[in-house]
């Protein structure tokens with residue numbers, strides 16, 4: 633079901649990494665949050681409990697696969713999983729790598745900025761983010777038939 637004036641019904645939401653009939657994985661490439669990945673349910677559902685049990689499991693399995701690859705490749709001190717949707721009430725999960733010296737640590741990335749980061753820091757993390765995107769693409773290329 634499509635909702636009128638829903639940006640995630642109308643647009644992919646960033647670089648498409650993988651998509652199947654139910655969900656898609658997106659790299660939004662937000663400058664200050666390198667490596668942030670979103671898993672977006674394709675159809676317009678608002679809450680996890682709008683999905684069937686099978687679909688909830690598929691969503692969380694995908695989120696966990698991305699989290700696992702993010703841990704291995706980007707080596708963050710923490711990963712934040714968030715499903716807010718207050719601004720865009722179309723079901724999506726944020727998977728966010730965090731470091732003690734990122735712009736908002738220890739607050740959520742939507743909190744008040746705690747510090748500036750250098751271009752070198754951003755460059756280093758962006759390189760890791762590129763590797764992560766490539767790894768996710770390769771994983772789903774190999775396993776797509778099982779999703």
Ligand SMILES: [Zn+2]
Nearest residue numbers: 638641676722
């Ligand atoms: Zn929508």
